[in-house]
Amino acid sequence: MSYYNIRYKQQDPGRSMPQLHTHDFFEIEFLVAGERDYFTKSKMYKLKQPCLLVLPPNATHKFETHGCEVYTLQISPESLSEDQLYFLQYLAHHEVIHFPQSKLKKLTAAFAELVKLYESFPFNAYKKMRFNLRLGTLFAMIDSYADLKGETANYSLSEGITSATAPVILKVLDYLHIHYKESFSLDDLSEQFHVSKSYLSSSFSRATGTTIFQYKLSLQLEEAKRLCRETRYSYDKIAKMTGFSSGNYFRLIFKKHEGQTPNQHRYNSLEKRNKHN
Numbered sequence: 001m002s003y004y005n006i007r008y009k010q011q012d013p014g015r016s017m018p019q020l021h022t023h024d025f026f027e028i029e030f031l032v033a034g035e036r037d038y039f040t041k042s043k044m045y046k047l048k049q050p051c052l053l054v055l056p057p058n059a060t061h062k063f064e065t066h067g068c069e070v071y072t073l074q075i076s077p078e079s080l081s082e083d084q085l086y087f088l089q090y091l092a093h094h095e096v097i098h099f100p101q102s103k104l105k106k107l108t109a110a111f112a113e114l115v116k117l118y119e120s121f122p123f124n125a126y127k128k129m130r131f132n133l134r135l136g137t138l139f140a141m142i143d144s145y146a147d148l149k150g151e152t153a154n155y156s157l158s159e160g161i162t163s164a165t166a167p168v169i170l171k172v173l174d175y176l177h178i179h180y181k182e183s184f185s186l187d188d189l190s191e192q193f194h195v196s197k198s199y200l201s202s203s204f205s206r207a208t209g210t211t212i213f214q215y216k217l218s219l220q221l222e223e224a225k226r227l228c229r230e231t232r233y234s235y236d237k238i239a240k241m242t243g244f245s246s247g248n249y250f251r252l253i254f255k256k257h258e259g260q261t262p263n264q265h266r267y268n269s270l271e272k273r274n275k276h277n
Helices: 082-094 101-119 125-145 166-179 186-193 197-208 212-230 235-241 247-258 262-276
Strands: 004-016 026-039 043-048 051-055 062-075 096-098 154-156
Touching: 004 101, 026 082, 026 101, 026 166, 043 051, 043 166, 051 082, 062 101, 082 096, 082 125, 101 125, 154 166, 166 186, 166 197, 166 212, 186 197, 197 212, 212 235, 212 247, 212 262, 235 247, 235 262, 247 262
Parallel strands: none
Antiparallel strands: 004 062, 026 043, 026 051, 026 062, 043 154, 051 096
């Protein structure tokens, strides 16, 4: 059955859908201001304007917002031409589509025109024809302006995680990527995410195959390795920058997990670069 719906929404921080859900139409979300988190069954995407998210029919999802302005276009596959259907399937495969900031005004105006036409009464056959023409123009703009190489921060879980568990663990992953240099306990995380320590610990291990603090340590070491390779900072300074309690402890942990000292890692990385130059 043919179905169209388009609207503009301003959403306050903290607004969220209560649970993961699906629907039988395409949902196109164009973020024009602010930030939004999108959850699928096992992933979370951190979206920043201007970007487009295309959800295909029957995709499980929910969102949480940090305050945003968004255009939401919902349209059934039956309402699309064969070319339009193929194009949306192509965009859905890329999941998140970024745009240059310079194209924000033009895309916003195109979405606003669709909203204005859709909300004009009555939405009769003539207006439906005009809507489809403008929709084709919008798709052409998206195709022309899209930056498919733009990166989106996302966090993935292993398969088989329940829809109830996934959003909590994804938010923990996001927290770890932001705060991995800081010191905190399992009690702190339990209070932060309003779940018990045992639930948090077991669910995280099931979802990621590692513990919370092993994951945190891996983030610290990855950043430490980058600093060793790309800077001439002292190892005491790198230890401080990456959240280790002391330079000696940093060297000990680095050697244990990487099989070489920080100095050896820096030297070997320099040798590799010299061979390629």
